[in-house]
Amino acid sequence: MQKVPTVYDVAALAGVSIATVSRVFRKPHEVSQATQDRVHAAVLDLGYVPSGSARSLAARRAGAIGLCFPDFDGIDGGPAPIAYADGPVDAQLDPPEGVEPSGDLYISEVMLGTELEAWRHGMAVTIAVARGERGTEIFDNLAGRVDGMVTLSRTVPERLLAHIARRIPVVVIAGPRAGDEYDHIGTDNVAGMQAMTKHVVDVHGIRDVAFVGGPADSPDDHDRFEGFRAGLLAAGIVAPPEPLLRGDFTRGHGRILGRRLVEAGPVPRALVCSNDQTALGVLDALLAAGLRVPDDVIITGFDGIDASEMSRPRITTVRQPMRELGRAAVDTLLCRLGDPLMPPQTRTLPVTVLLRESCGCLA
Structure with a gap:
């Protein structure tokens, strides 16, 4: 296995300091185009990939938003084992009353809106489903890896949501405010x-x-x-x-x-x-x-x-506006990250x- 290139290798090949390499990635507007070109050429030549964990530590941000939804597909157990191809293609009758279609089309649109708005701000989205007995455990683990959480109302127990909200911002989609201090996004x-x-x-x-x-x-x-x-x-x-x-x-x-x-x-x-x-x-x-x-x-x-x-x-x-629900949730979450002391927000979108x-x- 080849040695993994480091930021020091990039700096040496490009003939700049490691601080300059860092600025190229984080604040390119502070670096001349010629210097940016040399650094990017060195990155491509070496196959260097910036360390996301190192940048997160420096910025004290994970650069990610958590998205947690309830179990809408009704699958209680784990997925069936994968069957790999080892024979001819099978042909089966598919009657109209066979497998029922999924009921998560609403969720799919909200997820897409969340992803689009996060992408626009250079953020990643980590998605989890609060499924079965391990739902609360999954939610808690996810909260430790993201900068803020977007969740559908009543996805997780109120006590756990309040516990998470003490560490990171929480935006709740759907459902009225019930004496809580979270930001809420809903429709009329x-x-x-x-x-x-x-x-x-x-x-x-x-x-x-x-x-x-x-x-x-x-x-x-x-x-x-x-x-x-x-x-x-x-x-x-x-x-x-x-x-x-x-x-x-x-x-x-x-x-x-x-x-x-x-x-x-x-x-x-x-x-x-x-x-x-x-x-x-x-x-x-x-x-x-x-x-x-x-x-x-x-x-x-x-x-x-x-x-x-x-x-x-x-x-x-x-x-x-299902897609806009997701976008508004991310927008509100980013506003909260920028101003943690602003009053709790309630946004109602028209229908x-x-x-x-x-x-x-x-x-």
Whole structure:
């Protein structure tokens, strides 16, 4: 194995001091272009890679942001062993009701926004999933390796989150502030669902409206149901104390709920779903049962994921800026790192109602 080149080797080959080499990497604007060219040529010639740990120690920063989400895929055990190729390619039938699609499309968009904003500021993103019994351990370990943490509301126990926040800044996505001192980023769930409900009642003249919810401990679901109730009450319709049914925000569970509605019958004239994945699953079940959407049943969702625009009919939904949630979380975290004493921030991003075929608009 060849000797690993050091900063001293680069300085010697380029004919400069090690301090100059350091400035080329950290403050290139302080070094002439000719000197930068000599240093970079020496780096390429030697195959030198700057030590990230050494630079972190010098700057007292890790240069990384931690991103922690809950276990949305429902995998409790570890992954199956990898099977390496040792024979012919297998061909299998793939029926439409086979493996249920993942329910993490919302998370994927938030993650992308986080990565984009971190990249823009020259930061890395370390991602962890708080899965199973080791979730809190993983979260704690991650916190020791990053400059700040972005996490979805209720991903980890409140006591652990408070413990982490004593060491590094914490930004929480979704969920209302509950007497804590963290920075919060969210969208206007209440107003968005109230506007959607008002559209179904006022524009389409439907009073037989039911809410198909998500997990009872979801802050987003709670706010969306409150917006649904507010929309009904504003129209003089008695608002139910609880959703008609609850799922887990996945399309697979949405199908199960849709089948229950068909079996119980009659299906309400309009179903306002707490998220797009649930709405898509309900749509699958109703169409399979021979019901027509929107002629027999109106269906609406919330999130604005791509799949809601590719269904037939397309799902009327409330689009929230999922990617911007991630970007705003990183921006807020960097502001906190620059000014640790600023007051706790709460940022609420706007939403937009997208009227499509599943409610009868554009049909």
